[in-house]
Amino acid sequence: TQLLEQSPQFLSIQEGENLTVYCNSSSVFSSLQWYRQEPGEGPVLLVTVVTGGEVKKLKRLTFQFGDARKDSSLHITAAQPGDTGLYLCADGRVQNFVFGPGTRLSVLP
């Protein structure tokens, strides 16, 4: 059974700061996905990465997939209060969607 770990579990920062959160898997990802869940809502897909070493950017968010396809990082530059939420990583295999426990981010104005 694939197990995903995310760190840190909680993160509270001031607006304008940079941050990085991490996701590690006990086995190779089929494809790695990052979701963001805002309070009172369901998770929403941010990005899917497939190739080891792949880097994707989404405005102020940079996603990096490890060469061995077992880990990933999400870096946010100049965080804003709108970035507040639960960040979840997942294996995107339709027959085996597995989610990590998440990093709960709070960006204070």
Added chain:
Amino acid sequence: DAGVIQSPRHEVTEMGQEVTLRCKPISGHDYLFWYRQTMMRGLELLIYFNNNVPIDDSGMPEDRFSAKMPNASFSTLKIQPSEPRDSAVYFCASVGGTGKETQYFGPGTRLLVL
């Protein structure tokens, strides 16, 4: 498209009562997933369907939980009898079309069992 629709959004019930949660997936999607989310256990997959057929129900906690998908546009998750430890947010998600890897989640049903 209206997205995944879940009802009710909130449910408060007493221990021992039957609870039925409902989900309407995105039209044309052929996979439907039920999840449960708590602070302690995170987001847990309970069961998923492909073309209305249950494929994997290994995440269903016990016999008190059952799920059905009578047609492509409707699914239910039933808890009978409910217990306080069932209190959680229950999400439905659908996958389909060309975006086979993207799960589209509903807004969730927040269940409180007293």
